[in-house]
Amino acid sequence: KAGVTQTPRYLIKTRGQQVTLSCSPISGHRSVSWYQQTPGQGLQFLFEYFSETQRNKGNFPGRFSGRQFSNSRSEMNVSTLELGDSALYLCASSFGSGYEQYFGPGTRLTVT
Amino acid sequence: TQLLEQSPQFLSIQEGENLTVYCNSSSVFSSLQWYRQEPGEGPVLLVTVVTGGEVKKLKRLTFQFGDARKDSSLHITAAQPGDTGLYLCAGGYSTLTFGKGTMLLVS
Numbered sequence A: 001k002a003g004v005t006q007t008p009r010y011l012i013k014t015r016g017q018q019v020t021l022s023c024s025p026i027s028g029h030r031s032v033s034w035y036q037q038t039p040g041q042g043l044q045f046l047f048e049y050f051s052e053t054q055r056n057k058g059n060f061p062g063r064f065s066g067r068q069f070s071n072s073r074s075e076m077n078v079s080t081l082e083l084g085d086s087a088l089y090l091c092a093s094s095f096g097s098g099y100e101q102y103f104g105p106g107t108r109l110t111v112t
Numbered sequence B: 001t002q003l004l005e006q007s008p009q010f011l012s013i014q015e016g017e018n019l020t021v022y023c024n025s026s027s028v029f030s031s032l033q034w035y036r037q038e039p040g041e042g043p044v045l046l047v048t049v050v051t052g053g054e055v056k057k058l059k060r061l062t063f064q065f066g067d068a069r070k071d072s073s074l075h076i077t078a079a080q081p082g083d084t085g086l087y088l089c090a091g092g093y094s095t096l097t098f099g100k101g102t103m104l105l106v107s
Helices: none
Strands: A005-007 A010-013 A019-024 A031-038 A042-050 A053-057 A064-068 A074-078 A087-094 A107-111 B005-007 B010-013 B019-024 B032-037 B044-049 B055-058 B061-065 B071-076 B085-091 B102-106
Touching: A005 A087, A010 A019, A019 A087, A019 A107, A031 A074, A042 A064, A042 A074, A042 B085, A053 A064, A074 A087, B005 B085, B010 B019, B019 B102, B032 B071, B044 B055, B044 B061, B071 B085
Parallel strands: A010 A107, B010 B102
Antiparallel strands: A005 A019, A019 A074, A031 A042, A031 A087, A042 A053, A064 A074, A087 A107, B005 B019, B019 B071, B032 B044, B032 B085, B055 B061, B061 B071, B085 B102
16 A cells, blocks of 8 residues: 655755645545654644545645645645745645544755 | 653663663653664664553564553664664654653663
């Protein structure tokens, strides 16, 4: 069974630009969650999508958004990038609430 | 807000030593999960503990969930270099709250 895949793996952007990250969940999983990981704050929850609907949202500004497609693939978008957005962005998939989450390898975003 | 505190933050030991890392909270969790993350990769789920007082063993790793379901520990016996990584505990139902992790270096 293929795991969670994320593209791209590495990305370098300039302040003020926007970026879109992609996540393909494990086949059969309908829930996709996104997390931001930084050395200072650790892993922080961004949002969760289930069957194309955002079900939960973390405490991040509106510059962070996401969506989920009918095949459960998900994208997250960050607009007007700031230096502090440099982080490892992780996607996790599961069957749904209460089920174990499985993480992808992450996208390393560097904002210069 | 449910918070998870992990200790120690960093641990450097020699191969063959035993160690224990801790995950504590003031909140009750219905379950806790332990992950290991290697540099440049996503966390990999090691175990989920659900019942207060539960003990689970995974080869040389022993996980325990506190009776009150507010804390958990991970004990590694005879650590090996392959155990090196960031150990994270996490709790929650639909959204996971993570501790900041214990970075373990086995040399």
